Amino acid sequence: MTDFRSLALECGFTTAEKLDVSTLKFLSDVRSMCAADRCMSYGKTWSCPPACGELDYWEERCKAFSKGLILQTVGEREDSYDFEAMMEVAEENKKQFERYTDILREKGEDFLAMSAGTCTRCEKCTYPDAPCRFPEKLYPSMEACGLFVSGVCMDNGVKYYYGDDKIAYTCCILFN
């Protein structure tokens, strides 16, 4: 049986801490933040609202799992304006997430992964003109599922803010 935590650390995540699935709250306020489109992803990929599905759909899907892990990639930055460093850490997080979920899928594990941001697998997403090119590798972000990421971390005793000289990208996985 896969040790989800050890594998996450082997894939490069900085932290892999226990997530109590019962703490997850699927908030319409978070969806409203998506709709405000500050991240410029709303309505642009299959992984984001409105295409990714309603909140109650994700709540039901998450209920099928009893265990979880909060996964973080924490990296250095000079200050909160150091966008180059933040992009590099975000890219590293995406690679770790892909490596981790690819291995779990190849092993035939049943899991639900939620990423730290929108899907950027393809240079240009097919949305809305054609189906997703990789539906088996399509994961919504935690926010797209209505989860307030800092709240999820706080509810599970996991650090979210590591100081101005560090940046953390947070994703999660649910399993049984």
Ligand code: SF4
């Ligand atoms: S895998 Fe490609 S087509 Fe599918 S959501 Fe991601 S970017 Fe879009």
